[in-house]
Amino acid sequence: MHVLSPQASSASSADPFQLERLAEELASRELSHPAQADLQDGASHDLPIYIPLSHENPFLSAENFDVEEFLLSRSHTSLQDLRTELRNYLATLKEELVKLINDDYEAFISLSTDLREEGDRLVGLKIPLSALKSQIAISKAELRAIQNEIMQKLEQRTVIREEKALLHLLLKISESVTRLESLLSITNPSQDEETIEYERFKVSSISTSLENTDERSIANKAKHLNRAAVEYTQLLYHASKARSENCAFVDEIQWKIDRIQSSLSSDLDALFASTLSAIAGDVKLSELEKSKILPDLTECIRTYDVLGLWRDAEEILRSEVMRPFIRKTVFTGALSAPHSPLLPHTPFRSSMGTGFPHSSSTIPPRTPFTPFTAFSTQQSAFPSALGKTKSPYSRLLDNNDDPLAKLYTQILRFVERDFSSIMDTAEKVCIKSRASTGPLQVGGLENGRNRDGVGFDIMANVIWHELGKAIMDDLGGMVFASGRPDEFRKNYEITQAFIRSLDFMAPSAQAVQSMRSHPVYSMFEKRWQLPVYFQMRWKEIVSKVEEALALPVELSDNLTMTADSLITPQATAIWVALTACWSAEIYIPELSYRFWRLTLQLLSRYRVWLNDVVQDNIHGFLNSSNTINTGKISEANTRSPTPGLSEKPSIEAFAADESTLVKYVSFVADIKTLQSSTMTLWHEEICMMLPDPDEQDEQEEEPKPQDALENAVGAISALIIPISNTIIAILTERCIVSLNAVKKIRTDLRAKANKQLPTEPHPWIPSILRPLKVFFGTSGKSGVGAVLKAEYLVPWSSRVFENVCEKYIAHVSTLKKAEESLRRLKRGAKSTTFSLFGSANPKDDEGRDEERIRIQLILDVEALRKDAETLGIIPGNSEAFTALSNLVQNDEPQESS
Structure with missing residues (x-):
């Protein structure tokens, strides 16, 4: 239901059927339809063509008539028209059928007339067929008999031919036996006397002819035997063929074949032996x-x-x-x-017992002038x-x-x-x-020989x-x-x-x-017995290593250390054992994997021994002194020392620390030297001595030998960390001893009659990092750690400097707290806050003393910074030094926990 506006109501009164609206809708519908659009663009549509029903219609001539498809193809035709078309087509079919019958009726009638009395004629034809069949059977039997007779004749001829071939083969065998017997001068005891005399005459004539010719004496004998060998191989081939036919003749003359073989072999052996x-x-x-x-x-x-x-x-x-x-x-x-x-x-030449023809005039042998030796x-x-x-x-x-x-x-x-x-x-x-x-078979002969x-x-x-x-x-x-x-x-x-x-x-x-x-x-x-040899070498190498590892680690304080040599006897023994495994006097290629396993075992044994020594020394160091063990200042060490304890280490403690430093520096130097030397030994000798891994081992992704060696060396190098921590702890302890003078700055400045502002740092500032310089030998003298100077000077000095700055902060914080407590005692409870480093009135003596202390601390910290730079330290990278610099320059007191 539409609600029309006043304008629409007025328009409807003018156009009550709304024809204009309907025309517009029709136009818009036609424009939206694709066919209409094509018509507007100039395209044309073909009207459906009416095709009457006929024999050529595909739906009527199909093997299986489909009603639905036929009706769909005639969808443009109404049912009444379709029924009319079908009735017309039916009438056409009837007319054609009648026409066919009328056209072929005369043929049908003449066919029936022509077939009259044909049955009697067919019966008459059957009468001679039985006689013909019997005659054909008789002829077939006769032909089969003739064929069987021909096949029998052919089979007889085949047997005769095979027997003839076998007889020829037996004749060849007999002739080969006779020929070989004559060639090898073998007499037959069953022959009559005339044959024996003839054979003897023949053999004697052959031997006489051979003796008369010098050039044919040896060569003819060898060729003679070669010819007999070729003939004998042919005889064996023919005998094997005859034996496959079960010929008794071969069994009868087998003794002759064996005799020929024996004679030929003996003659050949004699000739070969005489020639050799x-x-x-x-x-x-x-x-x-x-x-x-x-x-x-x-x-x-x-x-x-x-x-x-x-x-x-x-x-x-x-x-x-x-x-x-x-x-x-x-x-x-x-x-x-x-x-x-x-x-x-x-x-x-010589004529003594050669057995070969030689010249009548011979020259006696003479010894050569230059004697022959085995090495000439x-x-x-x-x-x-x-x-x-x-x-x-x-x-x-x-x-x-x-x-x-x-x-x-x-x-x-x-x-x-x-x-x-x-x-x-x-x-x-x-x-x-x-x-x-012929060509060699696969897996058969190779270079004239097979397996x-x-x-x-x-x-x-x-x-x-x-x-x-x-x-x-x-x-x-x-x-x-x-x-x-x-x-x-x-x-x-x-x-x-x-x-x-x-x-x-x-x-x-x-x-x-x-x-x-x-x-x-x-x-x-x-x-x-290579395993026995390896066990003896293993015992020899390992016993020396264990003897060296059982010795105590005692080194002189004045020990000369170099970066290219091992220091401790234990490391020296390990290196000697490693080189011994691959030395030319001990190594055997067949025992390469055994020596490789021993190499890894030696490195593991040194790591275990070194770890035990380091752990024992660390525990002893922690139990004997209250000092730093990890390279970092602990909270207990940042507090003021307990009264009554000595602020300086005793002579015995200093000597013990010095011995520990010498020992640990030796360990670090030996580890670095052993690491580089071992890898050099791998690249120069071991990798070339070990056999190449098999492809199957590579597919199984087993660890490579170089990786195993690097892991073993890396496990030893990992011990440098705890050793370095202990060395840094000892050096830190020595460096912070001089910081005890920070607690006396207030007393010294207040006791001076000269109240001028300080312009120079304290003379004890250079002594703070002097233990580091002495340790690394930067002061000109040879130090304990000089051998590690190139690699560990900067990292170890930076860590010690960090610890010293933390201790310095603790001392300054303690001094600050003391000054604050003294100020409160003198002035009582006042509202204003006293500032230790604040800008006080210059006329006030107390404020002037505080200013002098602050300036002195600034000068000392600056001098410490310059002294640290001489060791390669970058103070700006140190958090503790930055905090210390901010602390001494700050005019407000900072509460410390």
Whole structure:
């Protein structure tokens, strides 16, 4: 319901239907509608298109007719119109259906006419089908029989082919056996006499032809055996294939194969042994003969590798070369017997027992003019060893006069002379043979050798096997002398240098690994008993430290102190023990973590001892004197001294304090020196001696060694705080002794006949801080704390100055209270307040005395400030001095609690 105004009522009377208002609302509604806005902007709307119903309508041709979708698509059509459209569409469908029937009616009629009597014809066609089926079955059976017969023939031919191949294989085996027997001159006892005579003639002709040619004598023998080895490997391959076919022939001739293997192995061993004896033995050969023998040695090694008889070759090397040398060199009294130098093979020809062809005219051997020694330039029978660089670790052995070092040097010379080229040749042969057989498998061969024992291991199975056992059996009591740590350490260092020299001579890294994983090497390492050595060193180091820590700390007052040296014998003993752990005479790399733990234990032990000493001295200091113990003036010490007590310390107390100062300064100096020296020792030696941490340890976030060392040193440095507090307390006590003269200022000024205002401070003012100057040696004389002057002069002097100012304030406050009490006694209870430092009448004597006292105090405090500045103190930063300056300059008395 609207309440119309008079203007609205008048307008309604003029326009009773409100047409104008309705027109305005319609216009505004049309403008607000988006479609109307688009029309105003010039846009046009398309009217809905009427699409009649047909077969192409998507809603009618859909697989599933949806009524709702169809009705929504015809929403612009009324229901009556829609019904009319549907009826029209139905009529159209009927007309089309009738038309289709009429069009195809003739075809339907002709189809029925054409199919007449077709049933009889189909029945007639079924009659010959059974006969055809039986004939097809018969043909199929015949074809299957023919196929089975063909398959049987093929299987028979396959069996025959396999039997033929097996026969060919057996023929190859028989021919290989016969060929090997002829090559190795093996006679068959079952052969008839003619065959035996023929074989003998054949062998004799072969041997005669070989003897007639000098160049073919040795080389042909080695190549002959190599050819036999290749043939033998083929024989084994063919025999394994035949054995997989369960051939009885292989079992029948197995004794021949074993005999061939035995003959080939024995001939090869004999040739290899004779070659080694000719080269590495005492027989002297010419360079031409050696150059002919060296290829034969290589051929023997290659033959051993082809046969897989690496251990047999190593056994010959042990028995023919290494073992005789070890027996002559390493024996029970080898370290006490004089060592003869290891002579190289003399490059002169000789006809004595060589067993090889030589010239008819020989020159007798002559001794060289320059004698050969174990430390002279090395000569080798092998050309490849002449240019081989000597191990850098052998310098420790060359420059050592120890018998064990000389023995090891002799062994190294022998190994380098007689085994270097053999090991290199064996390594090259293994690498070449494995490369020719195909690519190396992952986890298999490496450098011609794998972990299953394939390949030569001369360093481990020949050299170290004999050498390690000889050292343990014959020299174990002297080399592994763990009960004598100095001798044990020297022997261990020399032995490790010797082992590293052997590693340097190894042909490959795998050879070094094989040597270090050898059972003899493991036994050799266990014989050292390194934990026993560490226990003896630990007892030796710790006992000296405990003896030093058990001594009383007694130092001379005139002790000369320097910043670069330790003062107390206890700190010196700790430092000697720390350096001993990492010294070259004691340290062993395998015990690095044990010595590292001992280092931390020594620092912890010194901290505990120092803490006990400091605590005992602090308690004794507190019980023997009523003084400052924390570097701050306590409330009890700010009060006036008890009457009857001496204001100056006794001679005994002064001597005790002086001894404490000397002791504590020594402690602080030792702590600083030990801290810097320990960290220097870490950066220069320890960090390089400790092994690198594993990646697993780094992932576990374990504390680093440097952090542990810094924590241990920091724990010792933390004791400087209580020590500094005690030193500051003693120095404060000495400085405040001179402040007792403040109580006599009033008496001295009142007793003087001269009532002039003072212009100079008291002569005792410089004596207040004189103990500090004497302590740090700033007055020209060497003081107790001169060694700490550079680092602790300013901080300690500032704290002492703070305490002195607090004590000074206490004395001035006491003087102020006394003057106030005296004024009240003289003047009685008056309303005016007496001022000690106030501006009194100059004619009044009492006020003049107070003025003189105030000026004197100001002069004294100013003189104290200047004296403090000479020590590097900044008085403006001191709260106590600021309060003291304000107190002496203030003309109003301040009540003090």
